[in-house]
Amino acid sequence: MRKNSKLSNLYLVLVFAILYAPIFYLMYYSFNSGGTMREFEGFTLDWYKEVFQDTRLLIIVLNTLIIALLSSAISTIIGVLGALAITYVKRRRTKNTLLTLNNVLIVSPDVIIGASFLILFTMIGIKLGFTSVLLSHIAFSVPIVVIMVLPKLEEMSSSLVDAARDLGASRREVLTKVVLPYITPGIFAGFFMALTYSLDDFAVTFFVTGNGFSTLSVEIYSLARQGISLTINALSTLIFLVTILLVVGYYFITQRNNRVKGVAIRK
Amino acid sequence: MQTKSRNLYLIPYVLWMVLFVAAPIVLIFYYSLFDIEGNLTLANYAKFFTPVYMQMTLSSFWYAFLITAFSLLIAYPTAYLLTKTKHKQLWLLLIILPTWINLLLKAYAFLGIFGTYGTANNLLAWLGAGRQQILFTDFSFVFVSVYIFIPFMILPIYNSLEEMNPSLIDAARDLGSSQWETFKKVIFPLTISGVKSGCQAVFIPALSLFMITRLIAGNRVITLGTAIEQHFLVTQDWGMGATIAVFLIIAMAIIILLTNNRRRSAR
Numbered sequence: 001m002r003k004n005s006k007l008s009n010l011y012l013v014l015v016f017a018i019l020y021a022p023i024f025y026l027m028y029y030s031f032n033s034g035g036t037m038r039e040f041e042g043f044t045l046d047w048y049k050e051v052f053q054d055t056r057l058l059i060i061v062l063n064t065l066i067i068a069l070l071s072s073a074i075s076t077i078i079g080v081l082g083a084l085a086i087t088y089v090k091r092r093r094t095k096n097t098l099l100t101l102n103n104v105l106i107v108s109p110d111v112i113i114g115a116s117f118l119i120l121f122t123m124i125g126i127k128l129g130f131t132s133v134l135l136s137h138i139a140f141s142v143p144i145v146v147i148m149v150l151p152k153l154e155e156m157s158s159s160l161v162d163a164a165r166d167l168g169a170s171r172r173e174v175l176t177k178v179v180l181p182y183i184t185p186g187i188f189a190g191f192f193m194a195l196t197y198s199l200d201d202f203a204v205t206f207f208v209t210g211n212g213f214s215t216l217s218v219e220i221y222s223l224a225r226q227g228i229s230l231t232i233n234a235l236s237t238l239i240f241l242v243t244i245l246l247v248v249g250y251y252f253i254t255q256r257n258n259r260v261k262g263v264a265i266r267k
Numbered sequence: 268m269q270t271k272s273r274n275l276y277l278i279p280y281v282l283w284m285v286l287f288v289a290a291p292i293v294l295i296f297y298y299s300l301f302d303i304e305g306n307l308t309l310a311n312y313a314k315f316f317t318p319v320y321m322q323m324t325l326s327s328f329w330y331a332f333l334i335t336a337f338s339l340l341i342a343y344p345t346a347y348l349l350t351k352t353k354h355k356q357l358w359l360l361l362i363i364l365p366t367w368i369n370l371l372l373k374a375y376a377f378l379g380i381f382g383t384y385g386t387a388n389n390l391l392a393w394l395g396a397g398r399q400q401i402l403f404t405d406f407s408f409v410f411v412s413v414y415i416f417i418p419f420m421i422l423p424i425y426n427s428l429e430e431m432n433p434s435l436i437d438a439a440r441d442l443g444s445s446q447w448e449t450f451k452k453v454i455f456p457l458t459i460s461g462v463k464s465g466c467q468a469v470f471i472p473a474l475s476l477f478m479i480t481r482l483i484a485g486n487r488v489i490t491l492g493t494a495i496e497q498h499f500l501v502t503q504d505w506g507m508g509a510t511i512a513v514f515l516i517i518a519m520a521i522i523i524l525l526t527n528n529r530r531r532s533a534r
Contacts, residue, residue, distance in 0.1 A: 008348045012358075015345045018414065019365045022376035025386070029379065037379030082280030089277075104288050107467075107523060109475030111492040112512050115499050116291030119298055119509070139287035142280075200369055202478060207499065217371050224375045224482055228382075236372040243367050251360060 023240060030233035037228050047234035054231070057219070063130075064199065064216040071137035072194035078138070079145025079190055080183075086146070087153045102143045113140060114207030121208060128210030136208050137198045144197060145190035152186030153179075185253060192250045196243075295516070298509035311510035320494075324514070327490040330405075331473035334412045335420075338469050339462065341413070342420035346461075347454075349421070350428045359425060366418045374482050377411050378402065381483075403485030411483045412473060420465040427461025428454075463526040471519050491515050 025037075030048070034041035051057060082102070089095045105113060117139070121132045156179070164178045180187075202217035209218055216239070223232055302308050314320065345362075352358050365373070380386050381401040388398045401407050435457065439449040455462075475492030486493075491511055498508030 008344075008351070011344060012348050012352070015341065015417075016361065019362065019417070022373050022380065022414070023365060023368060025380060026372065026376045036384075037382065038384045078279050078283055081276045082283070085276035085280050098284075101284050101288055104292075107471065107519065109471055109492065109515065109519065111475045111477055111495045112295070112515060112519075113291070115495055115508060115512055116295050117287070118499060119294045119505065120287075120291050123294065136287075139283065142283055142287075146280075196367055200367070202369070202371055206478075207496075217369055220369070220371045220375065221478060221482075224371065224378065228375075228378060232372075232375060236369070236375070239372065240368060244364075247360075247364060247367055 026233050027237045027240065030230060030237045032230060032233075035230060037230075037233070047230045048238075050231050051234050051238065057231075057235070060214050060216055060219050063213065067130075067134055067137055067215060068195050068198040071134055071141055071198050072191050075138045075141035075194050076145050076187060076191045079142045079194075080149055080187055082142065082146045083149040083153055083183075084179075086150060102146050105140050105143050106147070110201070110203030111207075114204040117204065118207045128208060129213040132208040132210070133205055133213060133215065136204050137201065140201070140204060141194035141197055144193050145187075148190035148193055149183055149186040152183040156182050188253050189250070192246070192253065196246060196250075292516070295509050295512050298505050299513050301506040303504045303506060311506050314507065315510050315514065320511075323489050323494060324491065326488070327474055327492075328518075330409065330412075330488060330490060331470050333409050334416060334473040335466050335470045337409065337413045338416045338420040339466065342417050342465065343424055343462070345417075346421045346424035346428055349425055359422075362418050362421055370415060371478065371482075373415060374411060374479055377407065377414075377483060381407050402483065403487060405484070405488060408480065408484035408488045411479055412476060415479070416469040416473065419468045423464040423468065424458060424461040427458040431457050467522060467526040470522055474518065475515060491518075 029037045029040070031043050031045070032040050033044035033046065086095060086098050086102075089098065113136070117132070117136045118128075121128060121135070126132050126135070160178055160182070161174055164174045169177065200217070201215075202221060205215050206218050206221065209215065214222075216235075220232060220235070223229060299311055300307055300309070302310050349355055349358055349362070382388070383398060383400070383402070385401075387401055392398055431454070435453055436449055439453045444452065474490060475495070476490055477492040477496040480486065480488045480490055480493045491514070495508050495511050495515070498504045498511065
């Protein structure tokens with residue numbers, strides 16, 4: 001039995017090592033003065049300097065952030081409205097249809113989403129670039145927000161709303177003072193998920209971005225196709241750090257979620 | 268009065284659905300009926316059934332199958348061992364963390380690791396096996412894809428293992444089954460729903476990968492995703508691209524029907 005657990009620990013460690021190796025590999029070579037990912041010649045911060053001096057790259061980073069923040073804010077609004085709408089639909093068939101349609105974009109491969117949006121935008125005459133990228137990011141984030149908010153709404157007991165109504169709250173007050181505060185953790189979780197999906201997306205953006213507009217993923221793709229450049233390594237180290245911050249933030253939100261759930265159960 | 272204001276929530280959400288879920292699918296079907304000159308024809312469908320495209324479809328399925336099988340082989344023990352650890356939530360978070368890092372950066376890291384003078388080759392040389400061509404081969408393509416998909420396989424399996432009632436295992440052991448028998452007859456059948464949703468989460472994206480094929484497989488591997496991208500963005504033959512997309516959608520629907528569980532998916 002003892003030997004068994006040692007073996008299983010080894011297995012887990014191995015899986016973790018493989019999962020993290022490429023990430024640390026990138027970070028390690030971002031400090032290499034040699035300019036390749038082969039031999040480590042000496043420590044340098046030159047690649048980081050290059051990242052911060054590259055105005056074009058900084059504009060792309062800014063674009064990526066603006067798209068991510070805007071698209072997740074808008075998709076959170078649409079998604080919350082959608083989740084409210086779905087919970088208010090009483091007919092089971094309609095509800096299931098709505099949920100199935102909601103999931104279409106989640107299970108669809110990125111290539112299909114990208115290609116179909118490309119057709120859509122060309123047909124309705126939206127110029128490829130900022131607008132088309134923003135619209136498609138909103139489009140694929142909405143179902144994610146719905147999925148994160150819906151369980152919160154479903155878990156909310158209807159007696160809360162009834163009580164508020166009995167005490168004379170208007171529909172508007174019920175929504176802003178009872179329902180929205182209750183589902184706030186779900187809304188935040190949805191917003192964060194949408195944010196990370198948007199920051200991470202490559203395939204869809206690649207299809208709907210025009211010549212002049214680029215996001216980080218698309219830029220990394222075109223750089224990587226030209227071969228190895230340690231600027232990408234430096235950039236990825238920075239992205240990795242930001243990602244960790246985001247994940248920690250997300251983790252705390254879900255922790256708070258759990259606590260709220262705990263309270264609800266106790267009640 | 269009441270239903271009217273409730274329907275107000277539905278407006279933006281349904282608008283989103285019509286524009287970004289329904290319309291794109293309809294447009295894909297519509298475009299598949301046109302050839303490159305814009306004539307209404309079924310030639311694209313005829314072309315899809317020629318040996319060239321059939322072979323591509325088959326190889327695409329074969330690679331997706333390989334990737335799914337290897338992911339499952341590695342992910343199942345990992346998920347199982349994870350449920351046995353202390354602080355499982357933390358370990359699970361660490362498994363998920365790499366998925367939050369941009370896909371392209373991970374793929375790019377493998378350009379360095381698998382390169383002619385990269386770490387993998389240095390290791391091989393040190394072992395006396397000599398330098399090999401690792402990058403731009405089927406092996407590197409499958410390896411990197413499996414690397415990227417493992418967390419998506421671990422998560423649903425982990426969830427279904429967690430949902431399982433542990434007393435069932437005790438009962439099986441008490442009734443005298445060996446460890447292997449317990450696994451085969453109790454644990455695996457009870458977690459099959461997790462395995463199914465894991466396979467669904469890996470197989471569909473694996474069919475439609477295109478940027479890994481370009482970066483890591485050096486255009487040697489052509490999947491349905493690569494072909495769609497090629498037709499839409501390089502040769503500008505949207506009709507043929509849409510036709511392949513139609514078949515990819517059909518394949519996706521079949522896979523979802525096959526792997527869907529009656530109950531809510533473990534994701």
